[in-house]
Amino acid sequence: MGARRIDWLAAPAGEPLRGKLRAPGDKSISHRAVMLAALAEGTSEISGFLEGEDTRATAAIFQALGVAIESPGHDRRIVHGVGLRGLRASGSALDCGNSGTGMRLLAGLLAGQAFDSVLVGDASLSRRPMARVIEPLTAMGAQLSSEAGGLPPLRIRGGAMLRGMAHAPAVASAQVKSALLFAGLYAEGTTEVHEPHPTRDYTERMLSAFGWPVEFSPGRVRLSGGHRLQAMDVHVPVDFSSAAFFLVAACVIPGSVLTLESVGINRRRTGLLRVLEMMGARIRMEGVREHGGEPVADLVVQHAPLRGIEVPAALVADMIDEFPALFVAAACAQGRTIVSGAAELRVKESDRITTMATALQALGVRIEETPDGAIIEGGGMTGGVVDSHGDHRIAMSMAVATQLASGPVRIRDVANVATSFPGFDALAAQAGMQLRTATD
Numbered sequence: 001m002g003a004r005r006i007d008w009l010a011a012p013a014g015e016p017l018r019g020k021l022r023a024p025g026d027k028s029i030s031h032r033a034v035m036l037a038a039l040a041e042g043t044s045e046i047s048g049f050l051e052g053e054d055t056r057a058t059a060a061i062f063q064a065l066g067v068a069i070e071s072p073g074h075d076r077r078i079v080h081g082v083g084l085r086g087l088r089a090s091g092s093a094l095d096c097g098n099s100g101t102g103m104r105l106l107a108g109l110l111a112g113q114a115f116d117s118v119l120v121g122d123a124s125l126s127r128r129p130m131a132r133v134i135e136p137l138t139a140m141g142a143q144l145s146s147e148a149g150g151l152p153p154l155r156i157r158g159g160a161m162l163r164g165m166a167h168a169p170a171v172a173s174a175q176v177k178s179a180l181l182f183a184g185l186y187a188e189g190t191t192e193v194h195e196p197h198p199t200r201d202y203t204e205r206m207l208s209a210f211g212w213p214v215e216f217s218p219g220r221v222r223l224s225g226g227h228r229l230q231a232m233d234v235h236v237p238v239d240f241s242s243a244a245f246f247l248v249a250a251c252v253i254p255g256s257v258l259t260l261e262s263v264g265i266n267r268r269r270t271g272l273l274r275v276l277e278m279m280g281a282r283i284r285m286e287g288v289r290e291h292g293g294e295p296v297a298d299l300v301v302q303h304a305p306l307r308g309i310e311v312p313a314a315l316v317a318d319m320i321d322e323f324p325a326l327f328v329a330a331a332c333a334q335g336r337t338i339v340s341g342a343a344e345l346r347v348k349e350s351d352r353i354t355t356m357a358t359a360l361q362a363l364g365v366r367i368e369e370t371p372d373g374a375i376i377e378g379g380g381m382t383g384g385v386v387d388s389h390g391d392h393r394i395a396m397s398m399a400v401a402t403q404l405a406s407g408p409v410r411i412r413d414v415a416n417v418a419t420s421f422p423g424f425d426a427l428a429a430q431a432g433m434q435l436r437t438a439t440d
């Protein structure tokens with residue numbers, strides 16, 4: 001982000017990945033934990049909090065809104081909740097950084113406040129579509145405006161009287177669903193969301209854990225205004241999306257046997273596991289248990305030859321952030337992999353279809369873009385220079401790809417990895433990958 005321009009220089013280490021790794025805490029759950037703890041009555045302690053730029057931006061926003069948040073140690077936060085009506089106006093714009101989750105969830109939450117707010121973001125976030133939350137929130141009575149084309153900054157007028165209603169969003173998006181549920185806390189009557197495909201259900205589960213009555217089943221959720229949130233301690237599991245880079249790396253690097261510890265395996269997040277298994281991967285779950293109300297397991301992954309498949313469109317929402325990593329698995333597989341039904345990838349931190357296609361092509365992979373996916377021919381990769389376009393998931397996926405390239409690779413513009421996975425390069429080196437930082 002910002003002025004820092006960092007590249008990675010990577011080379012195939014020629015070594016299998018071995019040992020045990022623990023990836024950082026879940027980004028989606030960390031955002032929600034801060035938000036609900038801030039609105040709760042009493043003091044909540046969050047452990048396993050993701051020390052990423054995205055989630056720290058959310059915590060800083062709540063501090064600007066008058067919530068006392070202590071950081072007693074790495075991965076920990078103590079949040080002194082102010083209750084549903086206890087936030088107060090910030091004198092300045094609230095900066096969500098690179099985080100779509102932060103901005104969209106806050107749009108719903110701030111629409112219910114008595115004061116005005118402005119949400120801003122970095123250059124990437126300022127290009128991402130917000131009409132998907134502005135329109136349904138406006139239908140509930142919220143007063144929000146954006147730049148032309150539904151782009152940030154978002155200006156939110158306080159004091160609106162929100163009405164609950166039933167929503168059927170056109171896109172399957174946990175961010176949209178969660179924005180509507182946050183507004184629903186402040187609305188009169190019942191707010192319902194019927195999704196085109198079920199998406200991650202952390203907002204529903206966490207609201208319920210904080211004591212708010214919520215009815216939900218996959219793809220459906222319903223709640224009413226007029227209740228209270230009670231403080232609780234939140235234990236954040238390891239983020240499956242972060243573990244996914246190492247899962248793919250160990251699948252494709254011959255001789256690897258790697259254990260990823262205590263990974264969150266909520267079904268709405270683990271579509272990639274099912275797809276890799278269809279491709280021939282050998283991944284075992286050990287010690288399945290509950291951690292802070294979420295299922296977690298150690299994932300033991302062993303190298304296995306992968307074959308190309310047609311990725312079932314029904315799994316897209318369950319692996320929405322894992323496509324860059326999947327593209328790398330596909331490039332290393334035998335045969336053709338077809339991805340479709342994934343047009344949402346075009347409105348993430350970068351256009352992830354074009355960015356991945358361009359990066360893999362630069363390493364000699366045959367990959368053809370389609371409007372909602374790609375056709376990837378497996379085979380070898382050469383060395384070269386690739387650009388992550390400031391997209392954390394592209395940078396980390398290409399770092400995995402380089403381990404199978406026939407020569408050195410420079411990955412440009414990787415600083416943004418700190419938004420979701422600070423310390424990725426150190427962990428990659430610990431596992432046996434060769435990656436070093438270079439600045440221009």
Ligand SMILES: O=C(O)C1=C[C@@H](OP(=O)(O)O)[C@@H](O)[C@H](O)C1
Pocket residue numbers: 027028029100101172173174175176178200320321344
């Ligand atoms: O709700 C969330 O925490 C998220 C939902 C997904 O976005 P969409 O809701 O736009 O699919 C995902 O891509 C993002 O990384 C986190």
Ligand SMILES: C=C(OP(=O)(O)O)C(=O)O
Pocket residue numbers: 098099100101102321348349393420
């Ligand atoms: C899309 C992502 O996050 P966000 O939408 O929160 O920016 C992501 O982390 O891949």
